[in-house]
Amino acid sequence: DDAHCARCADLTLEHDRRFRATRGAQSLTATAVASGKPWEIHDAEHGTTLPGRLVRSPGDAATGDDATDEAADGIAAALAMYAEVYDRDSFDDKGADVLGTVHYDQNYDNAFWNGTQLVFGDGDGKAFGRFTRPVDVLGHELTHAVTERTAGLTYEGQSGALNESISDVFGISLKQRLLKQSAKQADWLIGEGIFLAGVKGTALRSMKAPGTAYDDPQLGKDPQVGDMKDYVDTSDDNGGVHTNSGIPNRAFYLAATAVGGSAAEGAGRIWYAALTSGIGADTDFAGFATATVDAAGEHADDVRKAWQGVGVTA
Numbered sequence: 001d002d003a004h005c006a007r008c009a010d011l012t013l014e015h016d017r018r019f020r021a022t023r024g025a026q027s028l029t030a031t032a033v034a035s036g037k038p039w040e041i042h043d044a045e046h047g048t049t050l051p052g053r054l055v056r057s058p059g060d061a062a063t064g065d066d067a068t069d070e071a072a073d074g075i076a077a078a079l080a081m082y083a084e085v086y087d088r089d090s091f092d093d094k095g096a097d098v099l100g101t102v103h104y105d106q107n108y109d110n111a112f113w114n115g116t117q118l119v120f121g122d123g124d125g126k127a128f129g130r131f132t133r134p135v136d137v138l139g140h141e142l143t144h145a146v147t148e149r150t151a152g153l154t155y156e157g158q159s160g161a162l163n164e165s166i167s168d169v170f171g172i173s174l175k176q177r178l179l180k181q182s183a184k185q186a187d188w189l190i191g192e193g194i195f196l197a198g199v200k201g202t203a204l205r206s207m208k209a210p211g212t213a214y215d216d217p218q219l220g221k222d223p224q225v226g227d228m229k230d231y232v233d234t235s236d237d238n239g240g241v242h243t244n245s246g247i248p249n250r251a252f253y254l255a256a257t258a259v260g261g262s263a264a265e266g267a268g269r270i271w272y273a274a275l276t277s278g279i280g281a282d283t284d285f286a287g288f289a290t291a292t293v294d295a296a297g298e299h300a301d302d303v304r305k306a307w308q309g310v311g312v313t314a
């Protein structure tokens with residue numbers, strides 16, 4: 001609607017200039033690697049009825065609506081990564097159609113998988129812009145569906161933080177794949193480009209340096225931790241699932257840079273093998289560390305050391 005579009009237009013030229021290169025590279029590559037797997041983008045038109053009106057599916061040209069086109073390109077690219085790198089046929093590995101809804105609600109500062117489909121807000125127009133903008137956020141949410149259909153990690157405590165981390169792992173793998181960056185070249189930021197001008201921060205999370213992504217009067221400081229000695233025991237956020245996920249996130253960063261090459265094709269293959277190896281829903285950090293070491297083959301020492309680097313013994 002007009003109010004929303006006015007807020008979108010508030011993005012400063014500086015903000016746009018900073019992220020234009022990233023966004024262009026991501027969407028061009030996404031279109032180029034579309035896998036032929038089915039997806040549908042719907043528009044909630046700022047309401048909360050799901051899925052909303054169908055606005056784009058494979059074969060359709062770009063609509064000109066940024067949220068719709070970002071969601072389409074990002075979901076197509078995520079499906080292509082799962083197919084080409086992990087030999088996985090959509091989230092259920094049976095070719096399920098992926099539904100995504102954009103323009104959900106008003107001033108909605110989040111994105112989620114609801115057990116059936118993906119949902120994306122436009123942000124509040126003050127601190128947060130569109131949740132479709134960072135391609136790693138699209139990969140993050142689709143990966144919640146993959147985790148649900150594989151390990152089924154319980155969304156609480158350590159298994160919940162692992163669930164969150166696995167979404168960041170394949171989200172960042174997608175981002176780096178589209179940018180054609182090696183693990184060593186990459187910035188390891190999740191949600192880069194989501195903050196509007198004036199926010200003191202670069203992204204939602206840093207996998208390389210958890211706790212350093214933002215420090216802002218409105219938002220507070222990034223609460224993530226990156227070592228077991230700093231593990232946060234809390235009843236908030238399902239037991240700190242978005243806080244303690246920094247620990248396995250940093251283990252993945254350390255493993256991916258040690259293994260070398262691309263995160264998706266290097267350490268990502270090891271993490272995917274562990275996720276689909278038959279681990280239980282209540283797997284903790286140490287249990288998942290062991291599963292990754294067991295899946296790592298010639299890289300077992302690198303992966304064991306990566307977990308040791310965050311205080312977790314495989």
Ligand code: ASN
Binds near residue numbers: 113144164
């Ligand atoms: N963006 C959040 C997430 O994917 C929303 C949620 O489900 N808590 O973890």
Ligand code: ZN
Binds near residue numbers: 164
């Ligand atoms: Zn999540």
